[in-house]
Amino acid sequence: MKTLSMLLVACSLHAYGQSDPCQKIGFANMQMIAQQLPETRQMEKELSSFGGQLQSQLNEKYSSYQKRAVDFESLPHNTDDAELKARRDELLRLQQEIEKFSSDAENKFLQKQEELMRPILLKIDLSINEVAAENDYSIIINTELPAGQRLLLFGNKTYDISDLVLKKLGVTVNLQQR
Numbered sequence: 717m718k719t720l721s722m723l724l725v726a727c728s729l730h731a732y733g734q735s736d737p738c739q740k741i742g743f744a745n746m747q748m749i750a751q752q753l754p755e756t757r758q759m760e761k762e763l764s765s766f767g768g769q770l771q772s773q774l775n776e777k778y779s780s781y782q783k784r785a786v787d788f789e790s791l792p793h794n795t796d797d798a799e800l801k802a803r804r805d806e807l808l809r810l811q812q813e814i815e816k817f818s819s820d821a822e823n824k825f826l827q828k829q830e831e832l833m834r835p836i837l838l839k840i841d842l843s844i845n846e847v848a849a850e851n852d853y854s855i856i857i858n859t860e861l862p863a864g865q866r867l868l869l870f871g872n873k874t875y876d877i878s879d880l881v882l883k884k885l886g887v888t889v890n891l892q893q894r
Contacts, residue, residue, distance in 0.1 A: 739854035742875045747860045749840050749878055750833075752887050759832040766828050770821040777817055781810045843884040847877050 750756050788803045848856050856877065861867055879889050 740852055741855045741857065742848065742851070742853045742877045743857040743859050744844055744876065744878045744881055745859045746837070746840055746844075749881050749885075750836055752882055752889065753836060753840075753885065754887075755836050755839070759836065762832060763825070763829055767825055770825060774814070774818060774821060777810070777814050781807070781814060784810060839885065840881065843881045844877070847880045847884050851877070851880070853877070 784803075785807055788807060791800070791803065844856055847853075857867055859867060859876075882889050
């Protein structure tokens with residue numbers, strides 16, 4: 717909403733007789749640009765490896781839990797109550813450890829993803845700023861927001877600077893990956 721307001725203000729300056737013409741507005745798809753970068757593919761490999769390590773650790777914990785659960789189920793019927801309670805408590809503790817590890821692993825994965833993505837987004841942002849300055853754009857709008865929401869509902873491809881940004885980044889546009 718804030719961006720839309722900025723657009724209306726920029727264009728309304730011209731309508732009210734200001735000497736400046738309507739601002740030149742362009743748009744770019746940062747998600748598509750990021751997908752074209754080799755750094756993103758490297759980041760995905762690193763994230764996959766990191767996720768695999770976390771999953772392996774979780775699998776080990778779960779296997780240990782399952783083994784102990786099977787051992788508990790196979791205890792003789794005459795096992796004393798203190799032993800049964802100790803085994804049940806151990807299973808409960810292991811289950812809680814697994815749940816905590818799972819939650820912590822998910823948070824670690826998201827933090828790692830953000831950490832690896834930050835320099836890529838910064839690089840794209842700097843290139844967008846350079847392309848905008850070189851081509852006299854006043855405003856650049858991102859066409860995709862998180863969760864697939866679109867900021868730009870329509871845009872003439874003439875004003876799409878995504879390919880210029882990729883060129884600035886030294887990436888050959890692969891039309892099959894767009």
